[in-house]
């Protein structure tokens with residue numbers, strides 16, 4: 001030890017390090033492992049940010065709303081704790097359209113994207129000894145946040161053979177008197193399915209029986225292009241208290257703007273009685289807020305975006321999914337158990353027994369990145385080993401090219417009969 005110095009007090013944050021298996025971390029590693037001599041450009045099918053593609057651009061009216069909010073000089077202040085009043089009212093009205101009761105501006109809390117909404121809700125629910133039920137496969141941000149809190153994560157299964165519905169028996173088996181809530185993601189990242197109203201109702205009834213809240217991540221709300229329409233969980237708020245999480249990141253294709261929300265759907269006032277609302281407010285008092293001018297633009301973003309922008313986006317994704325599912329059929333080591341009908345990603349099963357010298361999903365993705373410059377997320381990062389998560393919100397030509405490369409990769413590594 002140096003002369004005259006005590007040992008440093010800091011010794012690394014073990015909880016943080018243990019929860020650091022993040023999608024971003026894995027994708028960065030795959031990009032870094034690419035063959036530097038490969039002249040072809042990398043095709044990113046790993047993430048959920050399509051803004052690099054010309055077809056996935058937001059609409060000018062949304063940019064005008066931001067510019068006007070800045071120029072008005074009305075939004076240069078710190079925002080109020082739960083958000084700018086107009087913005088909260090706009091979210092309340094936007095979400096009220098799809099539920100059988102009225103959501104009030106007081107039920108809305110504006111956040112720094114859906115990511116901060118997750119952080120806040122997990123932190124508010126945490127207490128020593130408590131546990132929370134998370135979907136498998138899921139969105140690793142939940143695991144990471146739970147890992148940093150005094151909360152235990154328990155996983156229930158989503159069933160590929162049943163269109164990725166929740167295995168409600170496993171939910172019942174996992175819950176005990178210390179379970180505070182269960183999380184669902186609808187439309188689903190990573191699975192791409194959209195829950196039916198009947199299934200959501202069953203989830204609500206199960207949660208009510210167990211006495212647990214439902215956290216419904218609807219960051220892909222309305223991004224549904226298949227036969228199941230998007231139904232918000234808030235519809236069943238009178239059966240079970242529901243916290244809805246959302247943001248403008250995905251539907252408006254502006255993930256960098258960092259504007260999201262937490263909304264309590266609870267016509268029976270259980271969140272109020274149980275102290276959840278008070279704790280939520282206390283947490284918001286000590287955390288940061290989304291920039292005031294983005295909040296100030298929210299009313300125009302939510303109310304004045306043309307239907308045409310949304311329908312074009314849905315058409316684009318429907319075509320991408322058609323292409324993806326057709327072409328995956330030509331690659332023997334991959335199967336897609338359920339054609340996506342929403343969100344921007346799908347889970348594809350890897351059959352390793354057809355491949356030579358590929359040990360698991362991580363190895364597959366590393367070799368694919370190295371040899372073909374195609375970036376796909378190993379399923380293990382979202383909870384399912386030897387699956388892949390493929391993002392289909394990419395330019396049609398890139399998707400096409402990526403599937404040609406994956407097919408070539410398969411034939412190069414196929415087991416010889």
Ligand SMILES: *Cc1c(COP(=O)(O)O)cnc(C)c1O
Nearest residue numbers: 113114115139189219247249255
């Ligand atoms: C993208 C995503 C988020 C994060 O949303 P932001 O608004 O970009 O912070 C949260 N949940 C799921 C399931 C997502 O796919």
